[in-house]
Amino acid sequence: MSMQEEKPKHLLVVDDDVEIRNLLSKLLTGYGFTVSQASNGEEMFAVLNDEQIDLIILDIMMPGEDGFSLCRTLRADSNISIIMLTAVGEDTDRIIGLEMGADDYLTKPFNPRELLARVKAVLRRTGDLQVETMPSTDTSIICFEDWQLDMATRRLLSPENVEISLSSGEYSLLEAFVEHPQKVLSRDQLLEYTRNRLAGPFDRSIDVQVSRLRQKIEEDPKKPVLIKTVRGGGYMFTAKIRQSNA
Secondary structure, three states: OOOOOOOOOEEEEEOOOHHHHHHHHHHHHHOOOEEEEEOOHHHHHHHHHHOOOOEEEEEOOOOOOOHHHHHHHHHHHOOOEEEEEEOOOOHHHHHHHHHOOOOEEEEOOOOHHHHHHHHHHHHHHOOOOOOOOOOOOOOEEEEEOOEEEEOOOOEEEOOOOOEEOOOHHHHHHHHHHHHOOOOEEOHHHHHHHHHOOOOOOOOOHHHHHHHHHHHHHOOOOOOOOOEEEEOOOEEEEOOOOEEEEO
């Protein structure tokens, strides 16, 4: 299917503020996305039952079940992409949202172009948004400490040959590590590799994603061996990398 014939990506805006929902729908529709709306969790799950949604823009502060709870429920059995909307200055909200499995966050009020950039970046990381390049012929499998990361299908297999579910943010972080093994990577570098932006002065999103990734690949996340913290430097992926072709 050509770029022109590709089916538009379907986004779901979940926010109890009808003006924000309409604003985002108008903006994103204007850039070629299909957009559905929901004012609460019940409506969100109704849309998800009826439609194939590629990404959810999820507000945290809503009456009834809030965005944190909805994000946790979604992550229990789905890797659907999630961008959370947080109140200005609420750093704790952003950290909790990422800990729950959100792929990115945006602070209200936000610049529409920034939202559009975040949406495109998350869809690109999940492989759901094509870019104007030749299709990849890379079928390599990256091996480290008996783990296998299939770069073509974005699947991670444990040493016991069990597939480990990764969010798009976790996958992008692991991809950055295996592409730069045994090198100290600063938080700014990791954020640039995974999200194409620089960290703010209080941005802890990389730390949260590292913590989540450690929970999935470290034998003892409290005593990490694969992803080492380098005091004052950032993080280093210590494993030796082997590459094979499928």
